[in-house]
Amino acid sequence: MKTLIIGAGSDLGVHIDGAHIGPVQLASDLQSFYKGDKLSFIQDESILKSRNLSDRRKNEYDIDKFNTSVYKAIVDNYNKEDIFPILLGGDHSVAVASALASAKKYTDIGIIWIDAHGDFNTFDTTITGNIHGLPLAAITGYKNHELRYFHDGNTINPQNAVVVGARSLDPAEKDNLRYAGVTVFTTEDIKTRGVDAVMNEAFEIATKRTKGVHVSFDLDVIDPSLAPGVSVPEFDGLTVEEAMAINKNIVNHFDHVVSYDLVEYNPLRDIDRKTEQIAINLIAQIIKNAEKKDKYGKIDLTQHQAEQYKIKIVPPKEEQTETNPGFKIVPPSEPTPEPTPTETITQPPVETPQPTVEPTQAETPQPTLPQLDRL
Numbered sequence: 001m002k003t004l005i006i007g008a009g010s011d012l013g014v015h016i017d018g019a020h021i022g023p024v025q026l027a028s029d030l031q032s033f034y035k036g037d038k039l040s041f042i043q044d045e046s047i048l049k050s051r052n053l054s055d056r057r058k059n060e061y062d063i064d065k066f067n068t069s070v071y072k073a074i075v076d077n078y079n080k081e082d083i084f085p086i087l088l089g090g091d092h093s094v095a096v097a098s099a100l101a102s103a104k105k106y107t108d109i110g111i112i113w114i115d116a117h118g119d120f121n122t123f124d125t126t127i128t129g130n131i132h133g134l135p136l137a138a139i140t141g142y143k144n145h146e147l148r149y150f151h152d153g154n155t156i157n158p159q160n161a162v163v164v165g166a167r168s169l170d171p172a173e174k175d176n177l178r179y180a181g182v183t184v185f186t187t188e189d190i191k192t193r194g195v196d197a198v199m200n201e202a203f204e205i206a207t208k209r210t211k212g213v214h215v216s217f218d219l220d221v222i223d224p225s226l227a228p229g230v231s232v233p234e235f236d237g238l239t240v241e242e243a244m245a246i247n248k249n250i251v252n253h254f255d256h257v258v259s260y261d262l263v264e265y266n267p268l269r270d271i272d273r274k275t276e277q278i279a280i281n282l283i284a285q286i287i288k289n290a291e292k293k294d295k296y297g298k299i300d301l302t303q304h305q306a307e308q309y310k311i312k313i314v315p316p317k318e319e320q321t322e323t324n325p326g327f328k329i330v331p332p333s334e335p336t337p338e339p340t341p342t343e344t345i346t347q348p349p350v351e352t353p354q355p356t357v358e359p360t361q362a363e364t365p366q367p368t369l370p371q372l373d374r375l
């Protein structure tokens with residue numbers, strides 16, 4: 001099936017900056033090997049973001065405006081041809097648009113929400129007022145109708161909604177989840193039962209009497225020591241192998257999967273592009289299976305971009321210390337009564353031989369990022 005990549009560059013749902021540039025960065029990484037259709041939505045720069053944590057209706061109207069555009073575009077494309085939408089966030093509030101677009105198209109779908117958080121708060125129960133903590137409730141029709149004014153189809157039955165990897169749930173949010181009837185598998189469940197046992201059960205629940213499953217993958221499910229590039233990190237998360245195994249399980253159930261989100265990648269919080277590397281491999285795996293093509297293997301981002309943009313990876317210069325100032329000053333053999341600076345330095349810095357340190361992964365500096373093309 002043809003894929004459609006939707007870059008949803010909004011961070012209006014969280015008080016931390018950065019998630020809005022996630023899709024631009026990921027799309028830039030994808031452009032050398034992904035030749036399919038792309039759409040791009042960038043948060044209007046004129047919108048001032050509310051950081052007031054006591055504001056429970058923070059950015060509600062701007063998020064509604066943004067999601068309305070994303071929703072309409074996905075539905076329009078669904079009406080034109082057979083597509084598999086892949087939405088790149090953006091904070092998780094953008095998933096209201098993608099999940100409900102698929103609910104509109106397929107009428108009756110389930111949802112698997114892979115996330116350290118439940119994202120099941122309401123405007124009444126939210127502690128932070130960050131709307132990225134409310135989308136799953138909105139998608140399953142549990143209050144939060146303010147977040148789906150644009151939607152003209154069914155919401156997703158909460159009985160077909162499954163959260164996978166949760167480890168940070170607010171007390172009132174837990175009540176909401178129980179009351180609505182959403183199944184929650186915690187990070188602990190994954191650690192004790194294993195990825196496949198949990199995911200197979202998640203698919204059983206999400207596919208029961210439905211016509212497909214929307215998958216929404218929040219990168220914060222991974223431990224922040226391995227994937228620090230998210231806005232709200234939670235410790236004791238999944239390993240990269242577990243995250244990839246979840247994706248593998250999704251691929252094994254691909255006959256049921258109708259659309260996929262990868263959200264919360266925050267380049268401003270990333271370290272050594274660790275999160276970006278994971279994100280791009282998760283997406284590549286999904287594109288490969290949606291398009292049933294083998295051309296996307298494992299992607300090494302540093303190498304990949306170096307080749308793509310012909311960036312020379314330069315080994316770091318030896319650290320300049322007092323004993324190794326980085327260049328050699330040879331004192332005059334005879335004391336010179338009135339030396340001038342040009343005479344004392346007999347070997348200028350440019351003549352210093354290059355250090356012979358072998359570049360290694362850890363020592364390789366980040367290549368200068370190319371000018372990012374928007375989608």
Ligand SMILES: [Mn+2]
Pocket residue numbers: 092115116117119132218264
């Ligand atoms: Mn989330």
